[in-house]
Amino acid sequence: MKKNYYKKQRLGTVIRTVILWGFMLLCIFPFLWMIGASLKKEPDVFQTPFTLFPDYLYLDNYAAVWGGKYNYAQMFGNSVFVTVISVVVAVILCCVAGYGFARLKFPGRNKIFILYLATMMIPGQLLMVPKYLMFREMGIYNTHWSLILPACFSIYGVFLMRQNMQQIPESISEAARIDGANEWQICFKLIMPLCKPAIITLVILLFTWQWNDYDNALLFLQDKDLYTLPLGLTYFMDETGLKYNLIMAAGIITIIPIFIVFLVAQKYFIGGLTAGSVKE
Amino acid sequence: MQRGKTISGDQARKRRKIKNALTGYSFIIINVVGVFIFWVVPLIFSLILSFSKWDQSQGLAGIKIIGFENYVKMWSDEWFRVSLVNNIKFTVLYVVLLLVISFFVALFLKEKVIGKKLVQLGTYLPYVVNVVAIAAVFLALFSRMGPISAFFKFLGVEDPPLFLNESKYALYAVTVICVWQALGYTAMLFLAGLINVPEDLYEAADLDGAGWRHKLLHVTIPMLRPTTFFITVTTLINSFKVFGLINIMTNGGPGTATTMLVYNIYRTAFRFNKMEFASAQGMVLLVVIFIISIIQFRVQNRKYEEM
Known part of the structure; x- marks a missing residue:
């Protein structure tokens, strides 16, 4: 049996x-x-x-794509530039705002936070038209800032950091306050290090979104010299026509950085994206 | 003496309170302003545009409020109607396929499997790859000489259809690609839910001599209801946001076969330069997502009350 x-x-x-x-x-x-x-x-x-x-x-396919007339190296550089700046700024801003919402008391805090959360419901694609028109007026259309600036403010990131920072006992902050630390010092030197896993998750999420962003680049970039990788790849597809060996080499180049991060930090990746299901 | 002391104590407390409030605001101000500029302002702008007629030669001064005309006109617009119908077809198919397949993948993954980690990573991979690379590879796979055609020929189909180029099949081909892309992610959500089902429920069912089908229907599925609900809602919302894949692979075609809401908004705004009309269509998208979110909020609150 x-x-x-x-x-x-x-x-x-x-x-x-x-x-x-x-x-x-x-x-x-x-x-x-x-x-x-x-x-x-x-x-x-x-x-x-x-x-x-x-x-x-x-391997000549890769060489042909990377340098020479297709100049994928430049687009790679553009992607790195846009992604690094926006992720670094966004993570710092999310931590600071998350700290404010989670650990400081001020009038209207909860109301502001609820309004803040409500904006998370707005689908990004709805804003295609007005953002395009606004960015033209603001003079950032067809610059990298049109991709970087909006990405610096992650609503979801603030939400995530607030959740995490709320779970740290208040007594830790109290002790630091008695020692004469101000709130900024407590935030950067005490609370942020304690939230390291959440911060790593956030970095990976924002990195993925920004690196893979096709929609915004399509709408806001015009000069080929400014293209980021996903947009560059579409341009490349039009340009080379049916040379699939070159297109696939170019495609692989766009995937490699994400793939490396994915392998190295898979724990945070799957955990983070599963928790972060609010965005696409 | 006594009185003066309390007053200054009050003042000190008041001052401290103001100082605290200022500190609090200083922490959130940059983010709140940023979100206001890049989300709220465009939303309001879009709302105004949707009620307007815009003579673009005069710049922003050319915007004239005309009321609901765009919203009325929309429903007799062939493209918009087709995009709505296609999107609903897509949504139904996408949500059902995605939920069923990923549920079974998760169910298997919960049990003992050799190389579980690798299976998880492999199924998850499409979710983190950018949409352009995905479009590129599927254009190749679906091409006349490509492996999919070759596979059907191998099966004995003499002249296999080019799925992306025929109106009959194009929407289904796009659906399959979208399901493939989101599968690993949804399976992971299901798996997280499955792991949380208390083991003793299964043991109790075992004692009652229940078979696997009984356990599935009377333990797993009911216990998984919150997870399933959450996944359904997010999948539903995402299904109305498909854009990149369509724009790169099919341009909404052949004909109008794969034109969906967001693609049609893009097309209306940036190919035909009808910004007001596109904005009105965007508002429909917002309403759809808003309704789904409200339902989600209500259902989840009801659950808390029941607890």
């Missing part, structure tokens, strides 16, 4: 493993194909019979 039970369990594990692995391979197949195509010479991309990976490595 018991032996039978274990046998059945083991069989279940095997079946589940086979099904899930098959499913997972189906999920990552597009990426495998992408890698394969990016390493092939152009005529071999759609080879028959079907081959996923070539039996040679043709």
